[in-house]
Amino acid sequence: MRKKVIAGNWKMNMLPNEAIDYIQKFSDLVKDTENEVILCVPYTDLFYCLMNAQGTNIKIGAQNMHFAESGAYTGEVSGKMLKSIGVEYVIIGHSERRQYFNETDESVNKKIKAAFENELKPIVCVGESLEQREAGETEKIITTQTRLALEGLSEEQVKNTIIAYEPIWAIGTGKTATSEDANNSIKSIRNEIKRIYGEEVSENVIIQYGGSVKSSNAKELFTTSDIDGGLVGGASLKPDEFSKIVNYNK
Ligand code: PGA
Numbered sequence: 001m002r003k004k005v006i007a008g009n010w011k012m013n014m015l016p017n018e019a020i021d022y023i024q025k026f027s028d029l030v031k032d033t034e035n036e037v038i039l040c041v042p043y044t045d046l047f048y049c050l051m052n053a054q055g056t057n058i059k060i061g062a063q064n065m066h067f068a069e070s071g072a073y074t075g076e077v078s079g080k081m082l083k084s085i086g087v088e089y090v091i092i093g094h095s096e097r098r099q100y101f102n103e104t105d106e107s108v109n110k111k112i113k114a115a116f117e118n119e120l121k122p123i124v125c126v127g128e129s130l131e132q133r134e135a136g137e138t139e140k141i142i143t144t145q146t147r148l149a150l151e152g153l154s155e156e157q158v159k160n161t162i163i164a165y166e167p168i169w170a171i172g173t174g175k176t177a178t179s180e181d182a183n184n185s186i187k188s189i190r191n192e193i194k195r196i197y198g199e200e201v202s203e204n205v206i207i208q209y210g211g212s213v214k215s216s217n218a219k220e221l222f223t224t225s226d227i228d229g230g231l232v233g234g235a236s237l238k239p240d241e242f243s244k245i246v247n248y249n250k
Contacts, residue, residue: 004222004229005162005206006246007038007123008236009063009091010045019045020052022239027056029243035229037246039236040091040123043077050086061089061123064097067110069117079111079118090115091231093149094125095168105148112149116157123162123231124149125210126189130169138167142185143192150193155201158193163207164231165189170211172233176221182209183224190226215244222248 014022019041030037040061041049049060066076082090092115093108108124115122126145128138142165150158165186167177177185186207194202209221210231221227236242 002204002206002228004035004249005038005208006035006222006229007040007061007089007091007162007164007208007231008242009040009094009210009231009233010042010236011063011096011233012042013237014041014045016045016048019048023049023052023056023058026239026243027053027058029239030246031057033057033246033250035246035249038089038123040089046082046087047085059088060086061091061121062087063091063094065090065092065111065115065120067107067114069114079114079120083118083120087120089121089123089162091123091125091164093145095127095166095171099168105145108149109151112161113152116153116160121160121162123164123208125164125166125231127166127168127171127211133167133169138185139188142189146189146192147196150196155197158197159201159204161205163189163205164210165207166210166231172212174212176212176214176217177209179217179220179224179227182221183226186226213245215241215248218245218248 038059040063062082065079069080092111097103112122126142128141132141190202206228208229208231209227213230213232214235
């Protein structure tokens with residue numbers, strides 16, 4: 001059985017002192033969960049979070065990385081740099097990065113490969129826009145994004161990739177996909193992985209839902225057949241609220 005993986009995405013929020021307070025409070029609230037708990041934090045919080053999460057069940061991730069190992073890329077941070085301080089996860093291809101920072105399927109693919117080269121676990125985001133949804137293109141868009149993101153990876157690497165299905169129209173809008181809709185989209189992503197990499201891989205890969213997950217809808221979403229947890233933005237900024245999402249099955 002796949003385990004549930006619940007990741008917070010703080011986006012561009014939280015100063016180090018706030019992050020430290022958060023982890024002190026949050027670690028106590030989630031210490032008894034059997035679910036995997038990840039906090040994806042801004043670069044400037046990473047080291048503080050790693051120090052303060054030591055000895056807890058909280059894993060720390062970044063929200064982006066560059067695909068090169070080092071070099072003349074002013075302002076960028078590499079996977080090697082993340083690994084060097086103990087980061088374990090990295091979000092790749094979030095829709096905000098695709099939309100505002102020209103992230104493409106090709107750069108997403110390169111970053112995933114670089115993440116694995118540095119022993120980081122990628123959390124790869126895919127999802128359709130409202131126009132694409134209304135045009136009936138959801139399945140085509142999300143299966144294509146998935147296929148291009150994973151191109152050239154080994155079966156073992158695909159198994160170790162976390163995919164986050166995040167319909168763009170549901171992110172930060174308070175509009176959540178219905179659990180049935182989200183589950184169906186996630187099934188189509190899993191089927192695409194099965195078609196390319198086989199059933200053993202597709203049955204093992206973790207596929208999360210993201211987009212206005214909160215404590216009031218987490219249980220309904222996470223108890224469907226194919227949704228293996230969530231990537232949570234706004235509701236991950238408060239330790240109480242996020243701990244309720246992590247503890248949805250308590
Ligand atoms: P949201 O964001 O939970 O605030 O909708 C989710 C995300 O962008 O990962």
